[in-house]
Amino acid sequence: MAIPAPDPLHQHGLPTAGIRRRLASLLYRRQTLLLLLLLTPPLLWFGVVYLGSLLALLMQSFYTFDDFTMAVTPELTLANFRAIADPANPLFGANIDIVLRTLGMAAAVTVACALIAFPIAYYMARYARGWQKGFFYIAVMAPMWASYIVKAYSWTVILAKGGIVYWLVQALGLNAVLEAVLSLPVVGGSSLSTSNLGRFMVFTYIWLPFMILPIQAALERVPLSLLQASSDLGARPAQTFRTVMLPLAFPGVVAGSIFTFSLTLGDFIVPQLVGPSGLFIGNYVYTMQGAVGNIPMAAAFTVVPVLLISLYLALARRLGAFDAL
Template sequence: MDNDQGLGGRRRWQLAALLSAPMLWLGVAYLGALAVLLVSAFWTVNGFTGEVVREFSLQNFRTIATEEVYRNVTLRSVGVAVAVTVICVVLALPMAFYMAKVASPRTRGWLVIAILTPLWASYLVKAYAWRVLLANDGPLDSVIGTPGYGLVAVVIVLTYLWLPYMILPIYAGLERLPDSLLEASADLGARGGRTFRGVVLPILIPSIFAGSIFTFSLSLGDYITVQIVGGKSQLIGNLVYANVGAANNLPFAAAIACVPVIIMVVYLTAVRRSGALEEL
């Protein structure tokens, strides 16, 4: 018994040593980058020379808080992220339920492959394909009409891009749902809607929150889709890109980039209480 415990202890120590290097790299590369971002957000740029002034200042955050344009862009970005998340939930629920509870095991496997396959395609290829579809006098315009380029187009494209990240967590949650619960609900006389609200939905809430972490955060920080199909609309990512490039104001870009980080920290703190992080 002592030998088995000693062997188990050595294996755990070896596993910990093996994982220490990746965890160290994660701490240095990811958390270190966030620390540099936060520190540089308190710097400023000399308006005459264009050089970065490495002195503590709240000027960047004061500008973001007081200028109406930045508040509008922030609210617009959060609104787009919420809209994409809600639409993804509405679309993912019936698709995931069919995959997990209706389709045969063989069909289920092919459906999972069909959901995962678009993730292997290039982001830019998919975004530009939607640009062609949404263009005036394009394929969709001649059939059902098109909203053109703007926020509606951004929501449509982002929903298409991030939908698999919502389907998979819900599908995993439904697979763990015992069929006996559905049968018991039916035996007690509950209809489909009542069964969904009283049995299925409470169990799926953590899975929905888990999927929303991906759809919400990816939509909140996206800027490429907005540039391709957004028309004149701007989101937070576009402001960061503009200040890094044309304006050459890295400290202000870092300050703007802190806004979605803060939003996501608040959101993750709320989601953590639901147990959704255990679904990831």
């Protein structure tokens, strides 16, 4: 029979149970101390790693880049920010075009995801029962388990000429319609895989689950008694949806838009693989940092999505989106 090792606390005359009891009693009485002990490790990690890296990035955005020697020197300058925000700067036009292109795509993807996600989330919340609800949950979350890179590369094959989309268009006799759409200036491209429309389709597919789940959660919290009261008061189904259901579910839409908007704003893989050659913010930062080596300019440009997302989060908070997360 094995003999347990002696407790070192007992060897020194310190009763283990008594110490644990006093420590538990102290933490029970001092809830603030308990909360501090629980939050200190993650807050240290957040403050040192995340905020520290952001501050280091912000500091590098004021550094100077020598175009001749390709060297970065710690000489503080505002030239990088002038290239983004000063209309008198020669680079302002190209830089603002990148920002507006990215913003337009992020807004379009967010609206499309909301329009597609709402009917799915509404059916999940109000009509799906038992195995149906489980099936919908798995169907929505299954694409999130696949590799992001694999999905992006798969779409380049799906949208290419000779792919399944072109086969379906040809089978339905919609070739002329597709060619007319691709000829539009806003779409731009000789095929779906090299057009803004193809890029928009890929973004919408990839971020759609991030919109469905918050809307579904918001709809689940809408009391059925409110809908029944609206019907008892003579409101038609369309009126009930417009005046009761939609306002109560709107924070869920805004909560989902936080994901779709911010993820599209900072993505650089999909714009690299699908669509025309126009740069997005993520592509520009990647090119400046990797191919060119202009880290100060890349750091300055990363401030743009940080500011845009901060403003968006402030607006979302006023609309009650955080309550729906």
